[in-house]
Amino acid sequence: MAAVKSKVERRAWLVKSEPSVYPWNQLVADGVTLWDGVRNYEARNHLRSMKKGDLALFYHSNEGKELVGIAKVVKTAYADPTSDEDWSVVDFAPVKKLKVPVTLAAIKAEPRLAEMLLVKRSRLSVVPVLPSELRLLLEMAETKL
């Protein structure tokens, strides 16, 4: 049987940052940053399973409560220099700002996004995003990759 090469969609994640701590604009200014300070095992494991080129939707928590931009993984997980314990960081670089920010309210109002871990596991700071969710979010943001 002939092998059919399935189209593999790029994996996507969602990462949260409080704008008062590290806003999207800072990532743009920095060009690349290490995503440090994650102190939750599940979130850490997500960081560790990220691959170079994976996308990361950038979410502003507490203030804004909206997706503001798209970043990508430029370096896979390595030891968090801010800890002596077994935590990890990855490096992100900005890809592009969303034309229209996608608010948490808009996400909650969209039934097709009801299963998003952003909503279901609101305290997790690093969560995976399904390809279908990514597609829809990009539509809502009026942004193309």
Next chain:
DNA sequence: GCCAACGTTGGC
């Protein structure tokens, strides 16, 4: 500023 959700810690 409050509080719900939930992960972690520590006593038993």
Next chain:
DNA sequence: GCCAACGTTGGC
């Protein structure tokens, strides 16, 4: 290994 107490995150 259970579970109460506690701490943190993040929406409201």
